[in-house]
Amino acid sequence: xxxxxxxxxxxxxxxxxxxxxxxxxxxxxxxxxxxxxxxxxxxxxxxxxxxxxxxxxxxxxxxxxxxxxxxxxxxxxxxxxxxxxxxxxxxxxxxxxxxxxxxxxxxxxxxxxxxxxxxxxxxxxxxxxxxxxxxxxxxxxxxxxxxxxxxxxxxxxxxxxxxxxxxxxxxxxxxxxx
Amino acid sequence: xxxxxxxxxxxxxxxxxxxxxxxxxxxxxxxxxxxxxxxxxxxxxxxxxxxxxxxxxxxxxxxxxxxxxxxxxxxxxxxxxxxxxxxxxxxxxxxxxxxxxxxxxxxxxxxxxxxxxxxxxxxxxxxxxxxxxxxxxxxxxx
Numbered sequence: 001x002x003x004x005x006x007x008x009x010x011x012x013x014x015x016x017x018x019x020x021x022x023x024x025x026x027x028x029x030x031x032x033x034x035x036x037x038x039x040x041x042x043x044x045x046x047x048x049x050x051x052x053x054x055x056x057x058x059x060x061x062x063x064x065x066x067x068x069x070x071x072x073x074x075x076x077x078x079x080x081x082x083x084x085x086x087x088x089x090x091x092x093x094x095x096x097x098x099x100x101x102x103x104x105x106x107x108x109x110x111x112x113x114x115x116x117x118x119x120x121x122x123x124x125x126x127x128x129x130x131x132x133x134x135x136x137x138x139x140x141x142x143x144x145x146x147x148x149x150x151x152x153x154x155x156x157x158x159x160x161x162x163x164x165x166x167x168x169x170x171x172x173x174x175x176x177x178x
Numbered sequence: 179x180x181x182x183x184x185x186x187x188x189x190x191x192x193x194x195x196x197x198x199x200x201x202x203x204x205x206x207x208x209x210x211x212x213x214x215x216x217x218x219x220x221x222x223x224x225x226x227x228x229x230x231x232x233x234x235x236x237x238x239x240x241x242x243x244x245x246x247x248x249x250x251x252x253x254x255x256x257x258x259x260x261x262x263x264x265x266x267x268x269x270x271x272x273x274x275x276x277x278x279x280x281x282x283x284x285x286x287x288x289x290x291x292x293x294x295x296x297x298x299x300x301x302x303x304x305x306x307x308x309x310x311x312x313x314x315x316x317x318x319x320x
Contacts, residue, residue: 050214053201053214054217057214058217064224068228072315130280133273133286133287134206134278135286137206137207137211139211140289141286144288144289144292148271149270151296152255154213155299159252165307169310169314170310
């Protein structure tokens, strides 16, 4: 399973790079879809069907909206020659990447292997969660009982996002006479 | 859109909508829940709008109604959570209804109700974002 997940992560990295490099914006959007759908298969292999369902639906709908937007606007990306300041940014990025990689290797060595060992809170959630919440699906039990505030926050974030979209994407006021 | 797209949409959209409702209602038993099911319902609504198109005024009306549904659903979630103050141990997000037998459709107290309202909220939000983009396009092309 680890080999399959590693291959999928490799595909995701290739897709992400292609999305950055592609000249045609439509193929860039499709490459983003490659990242998302590989993530769906990763979730399925890691036994997280709840996440997989959410990810596949969100990915499909955002892809549809993005394709519609790209088809409606210009498909070509303008190429600009990088000036001096961008070379400095690239060098800083490379240094930062090296430092992050070094810390990443150090932290991975002190972690449990994938799927083994659990945190103290996670143990409390897993043991007898069905009896405590009455919900057969552990994820829903955690979402709406143990972590109710989290779910409420997520829902409120979505409402706020919609309010922002409605405010920005309005050319005319509803009462034009005033 | 072409006749093929319209006919396929006509055949498929009901099943997609029913599947979304199934995922929402069975959120406490099987994988899924309010967020996933709400997105599926929103997907079926977006499919209808894309395939058949709509009049500008109808789009505006749909947007107003979806905003109403969305805001009412989030208010209901907050009221349900605040209902925990009235019964039993008086805390926010208290599961005040009887829990029933684990694995039954009607069980787990208020969790299915949360699922249904969160599902309505998510479906309406995503649909409103989509409608706002279409209305923006039509307004700017005038």
